[in-house]
Amino acid sequence: MNHKPARTRMAPSPTGRFHLGSARTALYDFLLARKTGGQFILRLEDTDQKRYVPGAEEEIMRSLDWLGLTPDESPLHGGPYGPYRQTERREIYHHYAKVLVEKGAAYPCFCTPERLEQMRKEQEARKVDKVRYDGTCRRLDPDEAARRVASGEKHVIRFKMPYEGVTIAHDLLRGDIVTENKYLDDYVLMKSDGLPTYHLAAMVDDHEMKITHVLRGSEWLSTFPLHVNIIRAFGWEEPVWVHLSVFLKPSGKGKMSKRDTTQALKDGYSIFVDDMKSLGYIPEGVLNWIALMGWGVPEDDVMTLEQMIERFDIRSLTPSPAAINFQKLDHFNGAHIRLLPTEDLARRIKPFLTDAGFAVDDETLFKVTPLIRERLVTLDDAIPFAGFFFKQDVEPKPEELIAKGLDAKQSAEIVRSSYQILAALPDFSHQTTEPPMRAYVERAGLTANQVFGILRVAVTGQKVSPPLFESMEVIGREKTLARLQKAIEILESM
């Protein structure tokens, strides 16, 4: 595989929330960089001041950190090729735009938005295949154009796209992408506000920052020929291009819409990384999940970040769109939870329990964690599975204290007998409590299901819980017996 250190970059614009697609691009960027001993860079593409969303930058960086994909170079951490925020690099773009104009590969355009609008309408009325700039300013005398620029006339800089021939751009996954130049346009490189468009800014920055591999969404495929033409006009070396496909909604029909996003949230899921933590997902699970949407590993498997780095191969990325499957998220999250050492898991569970209002002491939490580990899909599942350990009393539903096929009287008798057996025991370890209780079940001609079911409700207050005897051990003799006593009283009053 490729041993040359790769410099990769993730270049989001702070115009919205950080979602799964961005996270996946970041992951692949990160994996490639780590795999080859290179660097992963975060660059903020904030050249569209109209769409700038306050707080978006913070969310991007917070999400990356949470996932464990902290960039080696970024606006926050700096680096040798900064600044890493495009609005802080204006002079650089100006310089390169000038270079292109001097080379004759770009030109100033003085057309007003109104004139362009009118031009577009006319072309649409003529039903042309492709609405494109008519080249009015392209035909201007360069010296005259330069004079008008110097005099301060408002203008943009356009790229001079060849009118004929084809552009061949190469994508690592998709091969050569051939486009007839007549379908291309004289795209704007520099806006009249003095800021560059993505097309110029990204190419300049990737070159300046020595990016070797560009991984980006397939929405860039249509302007891909423009980008390689810009690079070639400069005479620069091209990076390796990889256009990743988009994520589709779970049904596989189209992209996630606002409506789908809301629905996902209602179901306890989200496509935004920043929501994942509070939903009880852990970064290991999320990472494993998104890694496999668009990466064909021979054996689908549960992998840590380290294992992903080891197995990553940029050539095994897939070009086809992938439908989001939240059930798979649950699967990977549960799998990674089961992989966590007790202490680590306990630490992560604690805030969920605390936020739910339980007074959590670490000693009990450490004993409880192994009991609930394989039952958790998300961390907040700890609330129903472990909440009763931290309560003084439980409130069993009277009807649930009666086992199937029995009445209140019989159930009360069972709890009384159990109480006597347990109270007489020297300790409350499950090794001590379970055998005599099983013997009792046998003697009484009952089933374990009936007896343990009643006791479970009496002791935990719920029908579903971790194993009974282990649970009683953690709860302790005193509290367990008190809860049994309370259950007897409830049953007797029925």
Place this chain on the structure above:
RNA sequence: GCCCCCAUCGUCUAGUGGCCCAGGACGGAGCCCUCUCAAGGCUCAAACAGGGGUUCGAGUCCCCUUGGGGGCACCA
């Protein structure tokens, strides 16, 4: 409308001309284990979009159709 991309089980995918009457994972069904719920083990159902080529031989190469996706801004 025009341009571009994509196409294997419901979903994510393995497969780079013979090893494939297509393998794995999620989900589904069943069985085992079992004090509930899980976890775990075993088994089953489930796909090469359609049509033409090329070839001794095609899921794998080419073309068309169909379907899906993306794009046609002084947004990224």
